[in-house]
Amino acid sequence: MSDHDHDHDHDHSHYDTPSSRRPRSEMELRTMALEAALVEKGLVATDAVDEFVELMEHRMGPHHGARVVARAWVDPDFRERLLADGTNAIAELGISGPEGNVRVVENTPDTHNLVVCTLCSCYPWPLLGLPPIWYKSFAYRARAVSEPRSVLREFGLEVDADVEVRVWDSSAEVRYFVLPERPPGTDDLTEEQLADLVTRDSMVGTGVPTTG
Amino acid sequence: MDGVHDMGGMHGFGPVHTADGHLAYHEPWELRAQILGLLSGSVSRDGIEHLDPATYLASSYYVRWLLAAENTLVRSGRLDPADLKRWETTFAQDPDARPPVASDPSTVEFLRTGLGPHTHGAAESPLFGRGDRVRVRRIHPEHHHRSPRYIRGAVGEVERVCGADPVPGLPAGEEAVEPVYTVRFSSVDLFGDRSSDGEPPYVLLIDLWERYLEAP
Numbered sequence: 327m328s329d330h331d332h333d334h335d336h337d338h339s340h341y342d343t344p345s346s347r348r349p350r351s352e353m354e355l356r357t358m359a360l361e362a363a364l365v366e367k368g369l370v371a372t373d374a375v376d377e378f379v380e381l382m383e384h385r386m387g388p389h390h391g392a393r394v395v396a397r398a399w400v401d402p403d404f405r406e407r408l409l410a411d412g413t414n415a416i417a418e419l420g421i422s423g424p425e426g427n428v429r430v431v432e433n434t435p436d437t438h439n440l441v442v443c444t445l446c447s448c449y450p451w452p453l454l455g456l457p458p459i460w461y462k463s464f465a466y467r468a469r470a471v472s473e474p475r476s477v478l479r480e481f482g483l484e485v486d487a488d489v490e491v492r493v494w495d496s497s498a499e500v501r502y503f504v505l506p507e508r509p510p511g512t513d514d515l516t517e518e519q520l521a522d523l524v525t526r527d528s529m530v531g532t533g534v535p536t537t538g
Numbered sequence: 539m540d541g542v543h544d545m546g547g548m549h550g551f552g553p554v555h556t557a558d559g560h561l562a563y564h565e566p567w568e569l570r571a572q573i574l575g576l577l578s579g580s581v582s583r584d585g586i587e588h589l590d591p592a593t594y595l596a597s598s599y600y601v602r603w604l605l606a607a608e609n610t611l612v613r614s615g616r617l618d619p620a621d622l623k624r625w626e627t628t629f630a631q632d633p634d635a636r637p638p639v640a641s642d643p644s645t646v647e648f649l650r651t652g653l654g655p656h657t658h659g660a661a662e663s664p665l666f667g668r669g670d671r672v673r674v675r676r677i678h679p680e681h682h683h684r685s686p687r688y689i690r691g692a693v694g695e696v697e698r699v700c701g702a703d704p705v706p707g708l709p710a711g712e713e714a715v716e717p718v719y720t721v722r723f724s725s726v727d728l729f730g731d732r733s734s735d736g737e738p739p740y741v742l743l744i745d746l747w748e749r750y751l752e753a754p
Contacts (some may be wrong), residue, residue: 340566340567340569340570341566341567341570341636349630349633350629350630350633351565353567353571353601353604354565354567355626355629355630356604356608356622356626357567357568357570357571357574357604358567358625358626358629358636358637359622359623359624359625359626359628359629360571360574360604360607360608360611360617360622361570361574361637362625362628362629362637362638363611363617363618363621363622363625364574364578364611364617365637365638365639365640366621366638367616367617368640369578369611369616369617370574370577370578370640370642371640371641371642371645371646372637372638372639372640372641373640373641373642373643373645373646374577374642374645374646374649375570375573375574375577377645377646377649377650378573378576378577378649379569379570379573381649381650381653382569382573383569388560413655413657422654422655423653423654423655424653424654424655425655425656426654426655426656427655427656427657427658428655444544444545444546444686444688445543445544445545445546445583445684445686446543446583446586447599452655455562456562456563456569457562458558458559458560458561458562459555459558459561459562459563459564459599460554460555460556460558462599463551463554463555464545464548464551464595465551465552465553465554465555466554467545467546468545468546468547468548468549468551469551469554471546471547471688471728471742472546472547472688472725472728472729473732473737474737474740475736475737475738475740476736476737477554480553480554480556481554481556487738490740490741491740491741492740492741492742492743493740493741493742493743494743494744495546495686495742495743495744495745496745497684497685497686497744497745497746498684498700498703498718498745498746498747499656499658499700499703499718499745500700500720500745526560
């Protein structure tokens, strides 16, 4: 994906990717037609669409989740509040928004958590932004609940046999977020440096933080 | 409805394609399709679930949003399919053409400041409490619901009472708010013991409205 910066003069940069120098696909044309018809009828406004895109792509995102994890690693009281009431704890860090009713589940030496939404693709947007294509895929939705270790292996993660795997199917209003284990040998890092170790996948359960 | 979207435990989809890494979409228009569906209020889980099964399975995530939006907007009469076709032709014939532009500062402001998380209601008189054994009721509703097939008939344990939330999928005028429970299952009770297949027992937790449950 071209990592374009959102530009505010409404030239529909979303329809101006390098690939649009080829003929557009039917579905791209129908999306443009949908936007045109909706705007023409006064049912949506262009700047509202642009604003929502900006929210999803930039204002919400895993940089927020990483901050939460790093804070939980350095502040045991925050960690307790986070595990007791994720929604209110993340609000302490200024994080809130749609799909942000959050329960945080903690990885330990004995427990590894994995999050999925089998029925659609529910995801904690304010903490992680948009879900990856793989999270929305049929293979993940089908197999995370029935063969989690096999799925984790496809992400390069081998979970020891004596670790309990817990799979959370986000079937109602709660959005699940994994608090990964703090890597060993990180005692001297600052909170900002710790946040840099936290990968997106580690907050869904398909990975672990890097060791820096 | 017990449609193809209810995929937990299905076989046949192959390995998870992890090579795209964190990419959320391949082309920016895909995200825009979803946002158009959200802002026009024309896409619901129910609408996506009601796509023809072959279409559902053959369509990417964002195309499902596009199709559900078109279906709802045309069926409700809010959009004329002839207008959609006219615009599609315009954009197909002129690569420099773009949709018209309109502005709505109050919606922009709302999106900046007014969007918050779902809040639960208090669960008054919940039927079940933490630690209670519960069985997932055998049901077969045609309307939208959130009780997947792979747990039906299984017995689990209430791990948490989440609060009370509007029950999804109910017809207009029949709305209800009910307790929602996080229920914990052993994978052995869902898919059998597959230790010999390299999948030792694990725990599955899922959030279920009270009406999906009964005492075992």
